Amino acid sequence: xGRSFIDRTDPTFDDLGRREVINVRCNCGREVQIAPYxxxxxxxIQKHTKVWSLRDRFRCTKCRRRPPxxxxxxxxxx
Ligand SMILES: [Zn+2]
Numbered sequence: 573x574g575r576s577f578i579d580r581t582d583p584t585f586d587d588l589g590r591r592e593v594i595n596v597r598c599n600c601g602r603e604v605q606i607a608p609y610x611x612x613x614x615x616x617i618q619k620h621t622k623v624w625s626l627r628d629r630f631r632c633t634k635c636r637r638r639p640p641x642x643x644x645x646x647x648x649x650x
Contacts, residue, residue, distance in 0.1 A: 585620075594645055597642040
């Protein structure tokens with residue numbers, strides 16, 4: 573199972589810092605970065621939702637496949 577570059581066990585959305593983003597890469601090559609606050613309030617996601625629980629629910633908007641090939645949390649790169 574994919575693990576975060578940031579070594580924390582099963583964080584919630586609330587645990588993520590402002591400068592951290594969720595990265596998702598699909599088998600088709602599509603890669604997206606999502607700021608946690610953009611997801612809160614959507615799809616039943618709340619501050620106490622576990623970040624990794626999202627992995628299995630994420631569906632690629634390009635090819636409609638799921639789950640993604642890679643799922644990780646990283647510092648935002650300017
Ligand atoms: Zn895809």
